[in-house]
Amino acid sequence: MPVKEQIAVTGLGMVTPAGSCVDATWRRVCEGGSTAAASHPALAGLPVDFCASVGEFDSSVVGRRNLYRLDRFVQLVLVAAHEAVADAGLFAADWDSPRVGVVIGCGMGGVATWEKQHGRLLGHGPEGVSPLLIPMMTPNSAAGEIALALGARGPGMVVCTACASGATAIATARDLLASGQCDIVIAGGTEAVNTPLTVTAFANLGTLSQRCEDPTAASRPFDAERDGFVMAEGAAVLVLERAEHARARGHRPRALLAxxxxxxxxxxxxxxxxxxxxxxxxxxxxxxxxxxxxxxxxxxxxxxxxxxxxxxxxxxxxxxxxxxxxxxxxxxxxxxxxxxxxxxxxxxxxxxxxxxxxxxxxxxxxxxxxxxxxxxxxxxxxxxxxxxxxxxxxxxxxxxxxxxxxxx
Incomplete structure (x- = not known):
């Protein structure tokens, strides 16, 4: 199959500090109001004590039991994946599951779980450490849990290229479609590391804004007074298909990945x-x-x-x-x-x-x-x-x- 075959974006899902769905995020981004908030409880007393966090989201698609079993970075991308698949007009019960792939980008994985469980090791000894630590913290759990939730039995992976990870996931998904390995790929990115250790590390590296007195003005790309970025969390998912596959099921793409x-x-x-x-x-x-x-x-x-x-x-x-x-x-x-x-x-x-x-x-x-x-x-x-x-x-x-x- 030729590599130049058109690849369609047929579904979107987002959970960000601007909103728990695509429409809410798009509206807030177009309004241009910062989502950074002062004095995040987990960051109290640190040199940088603010970030941009996701508010309430529909945890029903995650499942009550999974809220305890999954790190936040996985919870967020599960919500985004469900929205994207619904937006694409797809139903897991109807698709050819071995032809559905999952590629997720993630830079750091379950850092929040790691920090919490390390504290339990120090405070309570080995018996205080959860046996779920490893499956909760490993980055690949994001793709694995989406595949499990949606019955996607095609290629599944998590890619890491630091802050380019989400884009690398989309490029990798395109290759799976172009090579003929998949008909549908759920491609996304997720991160949830607004944690004391991570924020402190980025602050000490000199990459974070120090505007603790005015967090909403802290992230100012291309501005003469910029002094660093604002840590944030969230997830997004694109459903990608070959254009002919989308046309065959009567679904109009949002755009083409050219x-x-x-x-x-x-x-x-x-x-x-x-x-x-x-x-x-x-x-x-x-x-x-x-x-x-x-x-x-x-x-x-x-x-x-x-x-x-x-x-x-x-x-x-x-x-x-x-x-x-x-x-x-x-x-x-x-x-x-x-x-x-x-x-x-x-x-x-x-x-x-x-x-x-x-x-x-x-x-x-x-x-x-x-x-x-x-x-x-x-x-x-x-x-x-x-x-x-x-x-x-x-x-x-x-x-x-x-x-x-x-x-x-």
């Missing part, structure tokens, strides 16, 4: 290459894979972390590769940084931008930093047709993934 580009910088464990070599290579590879010219791109959902180095380098890459000035936004201004889930959440928002003809604003962007020459959407959402768009995801270790979407 191309994927990946590259490793081989430069530094945490810092981007100063010239953005890997990011540029991934972006240009995505354009080639999608058979798109630079001028075809109307919108870029930037990685835009609100860190000094990332924003400067990414802006250079975008302005050099896409000199015609497409609309650029970073939704991390609203949502914070969802780490391993960020790439999937932002891919879903890119699909919605195409479908709705609306590009959300970059929250908290008051004064664009010197040297950043981008057509940034600020203050309010911009309504205009979006024929094709890119979603950028970059991770520690030099992992760079760019996804290209176009209108169905």
């Amino acid at each position: 191309g994927c580009g990946s590259a490793s910088e081989a430069h530094h464990p945490t810092a981007p290459h100063p010239e953005g070599l890997g990011a540029s290579q991934a972006l240009r590879a995505a354009l080639r894979d999608a058979d798109l010219a630079a001028g075809d791109i109307d919108h870029v959902n930037a990685h835009g972390t609100s860190t000094v180095l990332n924003d400067q380098v990414e802006a250079r890459v975008i302005s050099q590769a896409l000199s015609h000035g497409p609309l650029v936004t970073s939704t991390k201004g609203v949502l914070g940084h969802l780490l391993g889930a960020a790439g999937t959440v932002e891919a879903a928002l890119t699909v919605l931008a195409i479908q709705q003809g609306t590009v959300p604003p970059t929250a908290n962007l008051q004064d664009t930093a010197p040297g950043i020459d981008l057509n940034l959407v600020t203050k309010t959402a911009s309504r205009q047709p979006v024929r094709a768009a890119l979603s950028n995801s970059f991770g520690f270790g030099g992992h760079n993934v760019v996804l290209a979407f176009c209108a169905a």
Whole structure:
């Protein structure tokens, strides 16, 4: 089967700090209001004591027993997967389960469970440690539990490329469809690490904003006063199918996944290459894979972390590769940084931008930093047709993934 066969996005599901479903998240992102909240109880007394957290969500699809058996990162992606499958008009009882795959991106796994159980080991000895610790904390449990809940018996895996993990999952899912191994792939990303140890580690690394006195203004991508990102949690899932498979069952896609580009910088464990070599290579590879010219791109959902180095380098890459000035936004201004889930959440928002003809604003962007020459959407959402768009995801270790979407 030719690799260029069209891949359709037929379903979306999201659980984010902006809302417990796709519609709620999209509405809040378009409004441009930050979701960061002060004085998170678990972070009390730490140098950075705020983050962006998921509020109440429909735990009925998880199951009461599973709320105790599963780490939060798995709970969140289960909810997103159920929404995405329903949005795609699919029913697990009807599909050919060996032809349904699950690929999830996750950067860290069950850190909250790990921290809690380590405390029990120190406080109560070996007998205090739960026998469920290992299946609760291992990242692969996200894909395993989705497969179990939905009866998906095709290839299943969790991929980790740090903050590009969610985008890598989508690219991997595309390959499973293009190779003919699957007819449907549930592709997503999830992360839930708003925990004392993780937040402290990122703070000590110097990547987090220190604006404890004003958390809602902390995440400010591309702004002259940016000082780091805001930790966040959440999950998103895209249902991907070959377009012919979606047409055969009478389902209209939300958008098409036109191309994927990946590259490793081989430069530094945490810092981007100063010239953005890997990011540029991934972006240009995505354009080639999608058979798109630079001028075809109307919108870029930037990685835009609100860190000094990332924003400067990414802006250079975008302005050099896409000199015609497409609309650029970073939704991390609203949502914070969802780490391993960020790439999937932002891919879903890119699909919605195409479908709705609306590009959300970059929250908290008051004064664009010197040297950043981008057509940034600020203050309010911009309504205009979006024929094709890119979603950028970059991770520690030099992992760079760019996804290209176009209108169905």
